[in-house]
Amino acid sequence: MAxxxxxxxxxxxxxxxxxxxxxxxxxxxxxxxxxxxNSFSQKLIRSKISPLLGQRIITFxxxxxxxxxxxxxxxxxxxxxxxxxxxxISSYTKxxxxxxxxxxxxxxxxxxxxxVWWLVLSEESRERAEAELDKQNIQLQQEIAERKRAxxxxxxxxxxxxxxxxxxxxxxxxxxxxxxxxQTQLIKEKLSSLSQLVAGIxxxxxxxxxxxxxxxxYAKTYxxxxxxxxxxxxxxxxxxPPMVAELFDEIDVDFIRADYxxxxxxxxxxxxxxxxxxxxxxxxxxxxxxxxxxxDLHQGLDSTxxxxxxxxxxxxxxxxxxxxxxxxxxPLVECYAVEINQVFLNLLVNAIDALDDFCxxxxxxxxxxxxxxxTCLVDSEWVRIEIADNGSGIPEHIQSKLFDAFFTTKDVGxxxxxxxxxxxxxxxxxxxxxxxxxxxxQGAAFVVEIPVRS
Numbered sequence: 001m002a003x004x005x006x007x008x009x010x011x012x013x014x015x016x017x018x019x020x021x022x023x024x025x026x027x028x029x030x031x032x033x034x035x036x037x038n039s040f041s042q043k044l045i046r047s048k049i050s051p052l053l054g055q056r057i058i059t060f061x062x063x064x065x066x067x068x069x070x071x072x073x074x075x076x077x078x079x080x081x082x083x084x085x086x087x088x089i090s091s092y093t094k095x096x097x098x099x100x101x102x103x104x105x106x107x108x109x110x111x112x113x114x115x116v117w118w119l120v121l122s123e124e125s126r127e128r129a130e131a132e133l134d135k136q137n138i139q140l141q142q143e144i145a146e147r148k149r150a151x152x153x154x155x156x157x158x159x160x161x162x163x164x165x166x167x168x169x170x171x172x173x174x175x176x177x178x179x180x181x182x183q184t185q186l187i188k189e190k191l192s193s194l195s196q197l198v199a200g201i202x203x204x205x206x207x208x209x210x211x212x213x214x215x216x217x218y219a220k221t222y223x224x225x226x227x228x229x230x231x232x233x234x235x236x237x238x239x240x241p242p243m244v245a246e247l248f249d250e251i252d253v254d255f256i257r258a259d260y261x262x263x264x265x266x267x268x269x270x271x272x273x274x275x276x277x278x279x280x281x282x283x284x285x286x287x288x289x290x291x292x293x294x295x296d297l298h299q300g301l302d303s304t305x306x307x308x309x310x311x312x313x314x315x316x317x318x319x320x321x322x323x324x325x326x327x328x329x330x331p332l333v334e335c336y337a338v339e340i341n342q343v344f345l346n347l348l349v350n351a352i353d354a355l356d357d358f359c360x361x362x363x364x365x366x367x368x369x370x371x372x373x374x375t376c377l378v379d380s381e382w383v384r385i386e387i388a389d390n391g392s393g394i395p396e397h398i399q400s401k402l403f404d405a406f407f408t409t410k411d412v413g414x415x416x417x418x419x420x421x422x423x424x425x426x427x428x429x430x431x432x433x434x435x436x437x438x439x440x441x442q443g444a445a446f447v448v449e450i451p452v453r454s
Contacts, residue, residue: 213271294332318359328376358391388445
């Protein structure tokens with residue numbers, strides 16, 4: 001509780017804080033509070049009275065007094081001229097004239113004062129308008145300057161971002177190029193390992209097959225000699241002993257005589273087929289031609305077709321794929337034979353897969369799956385190989401992605417999307433050639449163009 005001089009008694013601090021009637025009379029006024037109160041009074045006066053009033057009054061008085069002085073001088077001069085002209089007039093008349101001039105003078109002071117005040121206000125308004133206009137112009141110039149600085153900063157930022165984007169793009173391009181080179185090198189190493197493996201297998205198969213194939217003629221000769229011996233024996237000894245006759249009937253010599261040529265011929269055909277496959281494997285692998293050498297592209301195509309022979313045969317979903325070879329007259333081409341054969345293999349496998357998919361969804365019984373291989377000499381410096389199928393073709397919206405790495409339209413597990421990408425690297429980067437998709441009436445076609453001399 002505290003004593004309150006307003007209530008003239010004791011009140012609690014809560015009631016004191018809630019009651020604002022006393023204006024804190026119990027508290028001593030500090031110099032800061034007094035100064036703040038005086039400052040508030042000054043602000044109140046300034047808000048009611050214009051700060052330019054003094055300047056207006058001075059300007060008004062200067063102009064008003066000047067005009068009043070000029071008017072007084074004019075009227076005085078007029079009075080003097082009238083007096084001089086009519087100098088014989090009486091003093092009473094002079095007083096009347098002077099009184100009239102005074103009345104006119106003082107009567108004109110009020111409109112002159114009003115006019116001068118209006119002139120002062122107009123001039124002040126004009127000056128204030130000009131000052132405001134100058135201020136707005138300065139602000140506008142500052143805003144323009146700020147916008148120019150912002151625009152310059154934005155341009156610098158855009159240039160910096162563009163430089164960063166270019167640098168990042170260059171880094172990504174370099175990384176992609178390094179990745180492709182590493183991929184190509186890995187593929188080369190795998191192809192080299194595969195070539196060695198294929199060559200080894202082909203060699204191991206070729207040796208026993210050569211023995212079989214080479215001994216077939218001797219076996220035929222030996223059998224013919226034995227049959228001749230039996231015929232001679234029967235002619236010389238008509239009375240065949242019972243045991244010999246029984247054995248003769250048991251082994252059915254007549255059947256052997258009729259069947260053995262077919263048996264030996266089938267063995268010869270089989271060994272020829274094995275020999276052809278082994279030769280195709282050796283040609284495809286080209287272990288002895290890992291460097292740039294002149295090769296016959298037709299031989300590489302034929303060898304690749306032999307290797308893919310099992311996939312060309314008829315199955316439960318389609319008939320046998322027909323191969324149309326429209327070979328032109330090609331010279332020997334200087335290239336990496338293993339890599340070019342790999343390109344042929346990738347393109348032919350894609351064509352076979354496309355035909356399989358088309359036949360799986362095709363309802364026409366008269367459809368005949370066909371792969372057409374065309375070769376020609378573009379000019380004396382380039383050769384052209386086109387591999388086309390008559391399947392469903394390639395949709396337009398994915399044609400631009402055909403040669404992208406890991407892009408595939410096949411089901412999961414049926415392809416990694418590297419065949420065309422690898423083929424593109426081999427043809428374009430390693431041989432300086434061209435590999436592109438070609439629109440045909442039905443199906444799809446891929447064209448390989450490589451120089452005769454790399």
